[in-house]
Amino acid sequence: MRVLIAGIDGYLGWPLAQHLAARGHIVGGIDRFLRRAWVEEVGSISAVPIADWVEREKAFSEHFDNRLICGFGDMLDYAFLGTFVESFHPDAVIHLAEMPSAPYSMIDQAHSAFTQQNNVIGSLNLLWALHTHCPEAHLVKLGTMGEYGTPDVDIPEGFFDVEFRGRRDRLPFPRQAGSYYHWSKVHDSNNTMFACSTWGLRATDVMQGVVYGTYTGRTNDDWRMSTRLDFDTCFGTIINRFVCQVVLRHPLTVYGPGGQKRGFIPLGDSLACLTLALESPPKAGEYRVFNQFEDTYRISELAGIVCEEAHALGIDSEIIHYENPRVERADHYYNPDHKHLFDLGYQPSGDIRKVISQMIEDVLPFTNRLAPYRNNLVPEIRWDTEHRRSTPLSSAST
Numbered sequence: 001m002r003v004l005i006a007g008i009d010g011y012l013g014w015p016l017a018q019h020l021a022a023r024g025h026i027v028g029g030i031d032r033f034l035r036r037a038w039v040e041e042v043g044s045i046s047a048v049p050i051a052d053w054v055e056r057e058k059a060f061s062e063h064f065d066n067r068l069i070c071g072f073g074d075m076l077d078y079a080f081l082g083t084f085v086e087s088f089h090p091d092a093v094i095h096l097a098e099m100p101s102a103p104y105s106m107i108d109q110a111h112s113a114f115t116q117q118n119n120v121i122g123s124l125n126l127l128w129a130l131h132t133h134c135p136e137a138h139l140v141k142l143g144t145m146g147e148y149g150t151p152d153v154d155i156p157e158g159f160f161d162v163e164f165r166g167r168r169d170r171l172p173f174p175r176q177a178g179s180y181y182h183w184s185k186v187h188d189s190n191n192t193m194f195a196c197s198t199w200g201l202r203a204t205d206v207m208q209g210v211v212y213g214t215y216t217g218r219t220n221d222d223w224r225m226s227t228r229l230d231f232d233t234c235f236g237t238i239i240n241r242f243v244c245q246v247v248l249r250h251p252l253t254v255y256g257p258g259g260q261k262r263g264f265i266p267l268g269d270s271l272a273c274l275t276l277a278l279e280s281p282p283k284a285g286e287y288r289v290f291n292q293f294e295d296t297y298r299i300s301e302l303a304g305i306v307c308e309e310a311h312a313l314g315i316d317s318e319i320i321h322y323e324n325p326r327v328e329r330a331d332h333y334y335n336p337d338h339k340h341l342f343d344l345g346y347q348p349s350g351d352i353r354k355v356i357s358q359m360i361e362d363v364l365p366f367t368n369r370l371a372p373y374r375n376n377l378v379p380e381i382r383w384d385t386e387h388r389r390s391t392p393l394s395s396a397s398t
């Protein structure tokens, strides 16, 4: 299959390119290297060293028979995007090329507007490019579990049956996103659903939970194939941040009491699930939604697991609860469905503790690399008032 990865240089895109090539797919990619620029803008780096694109391409061609076919430009530049899609002519497109950070989208008006412009118009351009040049191609679009928010009822996969004033219908489940980033994903979902019903495109909207994990030289014996691992307050997601914090002997930063519950999936499982979706496309005109996570955890529970795994490796750590810079429910019901991927054959790779322990071991060699960033781990971007550094509420040591 010819698979185009939009966002091939990112945390998921780079290992996914390798995973797909190993399965014999012809991989194409587009990117504008914005993730590297955003992390630099917020004053951070990837915890794990990553190769520049020239080195990545060279390494890829050494490991795989198929060369990468890449175009470097902006999804907002429709002339670039349309031409590349037309010439590569994919059977499927995996769209990962969005600004992924909730805090970054809440910095100020300019960052909110940039996030929505970049994500919503970039995705809309991709819909037009597919409609115009390869209407048969399957779009696998990365959405987020955060689109649903945390309602007090179970969360279905995209749609639910509803009865209202004596009539019944199957409707999109209400979205209650928690940041301008998460709302940009809701807008994308609506546009994708409309493109399927109106133009007959086929799409899988993947509501992915929080991804965690390393993909390093250990995985493939070549550091150039490593993917990035962010730990800053914008682009670092919770488990990746906790792992880097224990390596840095920095207290784990739990926001509020830590009762927030989310769905989580290891990086390797995310690649496997995206591949499952890709290799079992929906029929023309179908818009299907997969909730993609392995299990749900509370943040305080995760902090405890990371501390215990660090302790087993001889690292003592401390959990500090900070005032929550976000506006989100602190303790809530959370029971999302995640059946569709299991129906397609998803088998979780295993134990979260093992993955976390391996992550700590992968990051430990880079302790000195991380050290200059130790003072940038407490959030300053706030949802509701003037930005200022969150203050500690309480702490616990292990």
Ligand code: USQ
Residues within 6 Å of the ligand: 100, 101, 102, 103, 143, 144, 145, 146, 147, 208, 209, 210, 211, 236, 237, 238, 239, 241, 253, 254, 255, 256, 258, 260, 262, 263, 299, 326, 328
């Ligand atoms: N949190 C802490 N301490 C930290 C960082 C985060 O307690 O140091 C809490 C947050 O308040 C939140 C939870 O951990 O309740 C998750 O935060 P996160 O930064 O790991 O993840 P989030 O902002 O939800 O976004 C991430 C990705 C995003 C993806 C989303 C999936 O950045 O691209 O869409 O996970 S989901 O969360 O299911 O919506």
